[in-house]
Amino acid sequence: MANIPDFFGSMVFDERVMKARLSAKVYHSLKQTIRRGERLDPEVADAVADAMRDWAVEKGATHFTHWFQPMTDITAEKHDSFISPAPDGGVILEFSGKELIQGEPDASSFPSGGLRATFEARGYTAWDPTSYAFLKGKTLCIPTAFCAYGGEALDQKTPLLRSMEAINKQAMRVLRLFGNESVSHVTTSVGPEQEYFLIDKSVYEKRRDLIYTGRTLFGAKPPKGQELDDHYFGAIKPRVQAYMDELNEELWKLGIYAKTEHNEVAPSQHELAPIYTTTNLATDQNQLTMEVMQKVAAKHDLVCLLHEKPFAGVNGSGKHNNWSIATDTGVNLLSPGETPHENAQFLLFLVAVVQAVDEYQELLRTAVATAGNDHRLGGNEAPPAVVSVFLGDELTAILESLETDTPYSAAEKTVVKLGVHALPRFARDMTDRNRTSPFAFTGNKFEFRMVGSSQSIATVNTILNTAVAESLRQYADELEGANNFNDALHTLIQKTITAHKRIIFNGNGYDEAWIREATEKRGLSELRTTPDCIPSLIKKKNVELLTRHGVFTENELHSRYEIMLENYSKAIMIEAETMTEMARREILPAVTAFTAETAENAGKKKALAPTLGCTYETKLVERLSGLTDCIADKTAALERAMLAVRETDESVNEAFTIRDVVLPRMAELRAVCDEAETVTASDYWPFPTYGELLFSVR
Ligand code: ADP
Ligand code: MG
Secondary structure, eight states, rough: OOOOHHHTTTTOOOOHHHHHSHHHHHHHHHHHHHHHHHHHHHHHHHHHHHHHHHHHTTTTTOEEEEEEBTTTOOOOOOOSSSSETTSSSSSEEOOHHHHHEOOOGGGGGSTTTTHHSSSOOOOOEEEEEESEEHHHHHHEEEEEEEEEEOBBOBBBBHHHHHHHHHHHHHHHHHHHHHHHOOOEEEEEEEEEEEEEEEEEEHTTTOOHHHHHHSSOOOOOOOOOSSSSSOSSSSSHHHHHHHHHHHHHHHHHHHHOOOOEEEEEETTTEEEEEEOEEEHHHHHHHHHHHHHHHHHHHHHTTEEEEEEEEETTTTTTOOEEEEEEEEESOOOOOTSSSSSSHHHHHHHHHHHHHHHHHHHHHHHHHTTTTTGHHHGTTTSSSSSBBBBEEOOHHHHHHHHHHHHHHSSSSSSOOOOOOOOTTTTOOOOGGGGGOOOSSSSOOOSSSSEEEEETTSOOHHHHHHHHHHHHHHHHHHHHHHHTTSSSSSHHHHHHHHHHHHHGGGBBSSOTTTOOOHHHHHIIIOOOBOOOSSHHHHGGOEEEEEHHHHTTTOOOOOOHHHHHHHHHHHHHHHHHHHHHHHHHHHHIIIIIIHHHHHHHHHHHHHHHHHOTTTOOOOOHHHHHHHHHHHHHHHHHHHHHHHHHHHHHTOOOSSSSHHHHHHHIIIIHHHHHHHHHHHHHHHHTTTTTSOOHHHHHTTTTTO
């Protein structure tokens, strides 16, 4: 392998390339656009497009695409070649500023949640200069936002960019109040830790459920799962290591700081973490990472599973969203400071997050609600469906002493007065290593752990940014009119702690007693499944938040509400279809054939020696026949449930019917099929078992 610094970012039109290839004037103008979100001069756009094309063509590119993130959690692209006819019958390679700035893909096949009914079918993509263009194979990819003709966002990126603007605006107001004049911009950063499974391609290809739905819909428990905890952080197998090496290299070429890799809890489960970066970039890079993970796997005859719950009985996969907020002068606003002044600022930002999570817990929960993630949250392998914040015992004690104007510990004599006294020193609380908290403060960042492994991190960060922007807006409003800033700040922080401390919980999030306390005593909401969550998107309070900060219009929220319902229903209906097909065309014929063979063998034995009892064969035939009938019945029941869904009109009723009628029938069908698996000869079983899948990579 070549030297990492030599090829790092070689596929990215980054700062280094821009500086080298753009004139000083164009470079400066582009930087202004990026930093301040100013409009790009058409001449500048032409110059940038020329430079991009030359750079890309030199690296072998033939096509360009506007790369965007529709509401599918995966990215979309439509390739156009650079070629343009020359008068002499030849060809020239062209790429104009106009083509760079705007594209017009046909939007009609992307989820729009009804936005298309009122607007034109066409959508447009608009260049997002805050994220670098990059090369994928022979294609120059231009990160873009994707909107309907009326300007309504049809993607995940547009609201995210708007939320970054919202939090910047409100955080700047607060920083100015602290007398901070040197900062000109505030951004949030994210480091997403990505979990995934790797299995051998040959076993994958024999499982229609994995191919169609990304998860196994059948499969009896194997003799060995994750009981021994021997996989977590275990030695990485050479084949997996070779995969990770190539993956890292490909990601580095794309300018992605892939940093940490290790085995996870379940057999065949692994994790990759990059170094954190601006939320906008982190989102694009996480989408690319998921794509490259799958591509590199194919080269190694492996398949990378990004589904939240590919296998029952072992842990599913998530994505830890490490989030912080920092100034362009390099100060992490969630980092405790040294001076009383810095501390007061840190505490205000800290309680802003606590308040945001408490006020908008339902929106945060909704941002991670998908059919796949429903299998994890609350399943004692991932955080519960109740959102709470972990701060650690020490920091919690500090907040308590501030709230009540009492000394923080017996040793401390003085009562801490904000802006006057420094905070008592506290250590990063290691008790959080149990990882049961959905939203943990880990020293200088918050880690949101409910996100599903296959989800885009755009929406969750959109909500987080906006909810925190709202706390900051209220604080700025209040403090801007204060006579004595320090006094007002002290009171404000006290008031906020009192109002929102119910969301703080440092104990074991998996504990049943906690769920009861959270919902019954503290009044926190527990939205167990996706259909429970989705209506939060159009609740008055949430609509007010998101429209006030210009992050979503009311129309857009209604559209997302429809899209979420549709995505949920479609995902499960595809699973149900797959199950009935596998049951009727694979499992039933296999079990019947094995039953017949067993009966035949008993017949042969009897023919040989009529006195033989053949009790084993007879009992087995009886059991298999009983199971076959039961499988047929359960399949028919599932088919009836699916019919009932098709007869439902409203999309919200459809989702609830699927949850309450289809999912239980699916579980019943699976249970009998899994039982049949345990008594059917392995030669007859029509697809690879859990054991073969989970231990397929050696
Ligand atoms: P772990 O959660 O396994 O203890 P770390 O806390 O070291 O691991 O980091 C996990 C992720 O958090 C990494 O992607 C890292 O880059 C990211 N991270 C670290 N500091 C910050 C920060 N200030 N803001 C956002 N993400 C961060
Ligand atoms: Mg972590």
